[in-house]
Amino acid sequence: MAQLYFYYSAMNAGKSTSLLQSAYNYEERGMNALLYTAAVDDRAGTGVISSRIGLEREAQLFSATTDLFAEVLGMSHTQRFHCLLLDEAQFLSKEQVGQLCRIVDELAIPVLAFGLRTDFRAELFAGSQYLLAWADKLVELKTVCHCGRKANHVLRVGADGQPIKEGAQVEIGGNDRYVSVCRKHYIEALARP
Template identity: 50%
Template sequence: MAKLYFRYSAMNAGKSTALLQVAHNYEEQGQQVKLYTAAIDSRYGVGQVTSRLGPQREVDMFDGATDFLNDAPRVACVLVDEAQFLSTAQVQQLHQLAQIRGVPVICYGLRSDFRGEPFPGSAYLLALADDIEELKNICTCGKKATMNIRVDGQGKRIREGEQVSIGGNEQYRQACGRCFYAG
């Protein structure tokens, strides 16, 4: 039975690396996969899933108009990076893809934003996913990082602003709950 999987973590835990490894594993066995990333994430180029370790790959992009039920061809697995940017309807489509069409769907993304608020896509993934796994990362203090902090160009914490601001290490830090509330 196919499932909808949600693999989440704070920033810098290796979500994109894990996605690329899963794609490689399927393809090494001669199976076709379909990979997506959010169209709004252009940190490493448009339509690219890029690991901070170096590997990258061109993939299809999703935006608010993407219909996963009509877009996904017959493949062995669907992989979605930056899944926090999915709409609630898209998460429902991916759940149906797994449950009705029997295609495993593995989504990778953040659970919450820099304010500790859930992303709508992540909230629905937490509600509908058949299998949920936290990918671990550590805070600068050494504890497990579960939160994200946004910083400005001088490294000072930003507490307010738009939920979505695309950036990498120059704009975000992972933190444990204690450091998230203390900072």
């Protein structure tokens, strides 16, 4: 039975690596994996899922206007897919998470979505909010703070390394812009003048 999975974490927990490993596992067994990534994040190139350990793979793009159900339904007329793997799931809209549910329920294709739970203000992204509410299975991927505790928050930092407290929810960046920390160090960093 197909299910909707949401693999979530702070940054640098290996979400993209896990997604790419899942694709490999399916394909090693002769199954077709359909990969998607967010058009807004082109750090590794347009339509590329890339991990920090050097793995990468081409993927379909989704944007705010993509109807994922219609696209997958259209593609499934010419090719059978055994799973849909979606990176940067935090950028999905409420409607798109509903479309993923339809892919699972109506097309019987398992969906594994990977993304951040919260932004740099410790607030849910829309995609994450509805995945947390509607997914069949929730899996937290863990990473660590510099102190050794589990990192569950993300700090946005400026060029000077100081935390940024305000700004747009979405600002694409990597280790140069974001640091994963535990709640204690998140609160302490934001309390500094």
